[in-house]
Amino acid sequence: MVVTVLGLAGVAVSAYVWYKQVTTGPVACWGDGCAKVIRSRYGRLLGIPNGALGVAYFGAAALTPVVGTLVPEVWVLLGAASAVALLLYAYLTYLQFAVLRAWCVWCLTSAALALAIFLGLLAR
Numbered sequence: 001m002v003v004t005v006l007g008l009a010g011v012a013v014s015a016y017v018w019y020k021q022v023t024t025g026p027v028a029c030w031g032d033g034c035a036k037v038i039r040s041r042y043g044r045l046l047g048i049p050n051g052a053l054g055v056a057y058f059g060a061a062a063l064t065p066v067v068g069t070l071v072p073e074v075w076v077l078l079g080a081a082s083a084v085a086l087l088l089y090a091y092l093t094y095l096q097f098a099v100l101r102a103w104c105v106w107c108l109t110s111a112a113l114a115l116a117i118f119l120g121l122l123a124r
Helices: 002-022 034-038 050-070 074-100 105-123
Strands: none
Touching (some): 002 105, 034 074
16 A cells, blocks of 8 residues: 555656656746756656656556556566666766756655655565
């Protein structure tokens, strides 16, 4: 249940980031770094908006408890995906700090949700 709630929260955050990556206009933000980070050249991985990748990851996380009752191996896949997500989030957080010198609360929230999912999987 916790993984589903965290996954749904992640989908919401990632969907907003994705929308702001592909549209113009202001980005709701505590501070002034969100638009700079979201719309930077680091906002895409292999041409795919990071927000879209987040929607896919968090959507899969939200569905895992349901699918996992039928196919228990899916939990292992979510664990692997979560480990990869954490590495990517660590790199993106480094870029915010060291390269862009701007902070995106949406991005940091997404990273925290991925960490919470990973820790939840470890506790499982």
